[in-house]
Amino acid sequence: DGGITQSPKYLFRKEGQNVTLSCEQNLNHDAMYWYRQDPGQGLRLIYYSQIVNDFQKGDIAEGYSVSREKKESFPLTVTSAQKNPTAFYLCATGGVGFTAQYFGAGTRLSVL
Amino acid sequence: SQKIEQNSEALNIQEGKTATLTCNYTNYSPAYLQWYRQDPGRGPVFLLLIRENEKEKRKERLKVTFDTTLKQSLFHITASQPADSATYLCALDRAGNTPLVFGKGTRLSVIA
Numbered sequence: 001d002g003g004i005t006q007s008p009k010y011l012f013r014k015e016g017q018n019v020t021l022s023c024e025q026n027l028n029h030d031a032m033y034w035y036r037q038d039p040g041q042g043l044r045l046i047y048y049s050q051i052v053n054d055f056q057k058g059d060i061a062e063g064y065s066v067s068r069e070k071k072e073s074f075p076l077t078v079t080s081a082q083k084n085p086t087a088f089y090l091c092a093t094g095g096v097g098f099t100a101q102y103f104g105a106g107t108r109l110s111v112l
Numbered sequence: 113s114q115k116i117e118q119n120s121e122a123l124n125i126q127e128g129k130t131a132t133l134t135c136n137y138t139n140y141s142p143a144y145l146q147w148y149r150q151d152p153g154r155g156p157v158f159l160l161l162i163r164e165n166e167k168e169k170r171k172e173r174l175k176v177t178f179d180t181t182l183k184q185s186l187f188h189i190t191a192s193q194p195a196d197s198a199t200y201l202c203a204l205d206r207a208g209n210t211p212l213v214f215g216k217g218t219r220l221s222v223i224a
Contacts, residue, residue: 040121041216042216043156043201102158103157105155108153
C-alpha cells in the first residue's frame, strides 16, 4: 500500500462493458506496472510504463489498454474484448534496475 | 523462455522451526532475485533482494541464498511464528529488461 492507491477495491463489469481501474502513486517512481492474479497463480504482467507517454505490452496485454499521461497515474482499462476478466488486479511501481516493486492494495474485478 | 518454479504450492511447519522455501529457474541468468510476502486479498510486500554476485543476504529472521550454478534460491525463516503464515513469491528480472517475472508462490502455514 503506502504511496500507491488503487481504486475501486471491488468492481463489477457487465457484458460488453469497458471498465477502468485507477492507480495513483506519490512515490515519484518512474516505472509503473499492472499485473493480473488468478487464484493459485502468480502475477502475470499486463502492461508497464517506464516513462510518461510511453508504455509496453506485457505477457497478457490482449483485451486491456493503458495510458500514462502523468507520472503519478497509470489507469488500466479492461475492454469488452477481454473475455475472462474476473481476477485480482495489482498495480505496482518501482525504480529502474536493482530495486523493489511496491504494490497497491489491488482491485478485485468480477463479471455480473 | 524463462521459467520460474517454486517447488511447493503449500508448506506446513510447526512454530519455532525453520521454514525453507525454494525457487528454481531455467533458461536464463538473472542479475538479481527478489522475495515478496503476500497476505490474502492484499498486494505483495517486498522482503529481500539478492544480486547474482551475492551468496547470502539476511534481514532479522529471514535469510536468502542465491546459487547461480544450481539456478536456485532458498528462502529461510528461522524461529517461525504463526504471523509468518502467508504466501511467499520469488521474482527475477527478465533478461535485458526491467519487469520482474514472478513465481506462483508457496503458501506457508505456521502451526502453533
